[in-house]
Amino acid sequence: MNKIISEDSLRRALARIDEQASQAWLRPALMSSVREALDRDWILDIDASVKPLYGKEEGALKGYNPRKPGRPSHVLHTYWVSPLRQVLDVQLTAGNQHASAHA
Numbered sequence: 001m002n003k004i005i006s007e008d009s010l011r012r013a014l015a016r017i018d019e020q021a022s023q024a025w026l027r028p029a030l031m032s033s034v035r036e037a038l039d040r041d042w043i044l045d046i047d048a049s050v051k052p053l054y055g056k057e058e059g060a061l062k063g064y065n066p067r068k069p070g071r072p073s074h075v076l077h078t079y080w081v082s083p084l085r086q087v088l089d090v091q092l093t094a095g096n097q098h099a100s101a102h103a
Contacts, residue, residue, distance in 0.1 A: 030088070030089075034081065034084075034086065034088065037081060037086075040083075042081050042083055042084070043081075043083065044079060044080070044081065044082075044088075045079075045081075046077060046080075047078045047080065048075050048076070048077050048078075049075065049078065050063075050064065050065050050066070050073050050074075050095070051073055051075070051076060052065055052067060052071050053071070053072050053073055053074060053095075056072075057072075057074070059074065059092070059093075059094050060072035060073060060074060060095060061073075061094040061095045062095060062096065063075070063094070063095035063096035064095075065095065072095055073095035074092055074093065074094065074095060075092075075093045075094070075095060075097055076090055076091070076092055077090065077091045077092075077093060079091075
């Protein structure tokens with residue numbers, strides 16, 4: 001390793017990658033990290049976290065928001081492999097999709 005790039009340089013480089021191309025690049029790497037666990041019994045745990053917003057972000061809608069009622073929000077649906085404490089994926093959804101049934 002000759003040098004370490006800055007965080008800003010990395011963010012700019014990753015921002016240029018097309019979403020579909022980045023998924024095609026990231027999914028195989030993710031699968032290789034969990035492949036050995038797939039032959040064992042495991043539990044998929046889904047956690048929905050409300051993220052209150054203070055501006056006009058894309059996709060923000062009013063929904064269940066216990067700390068800031070009536071304010072638009074996003075909901076982060078996090079998928080965990082419980083015994084391994086490993087995150088499989090995180091999806092950002094609109095504030096009105098707060099239940100795990102929307103995951």
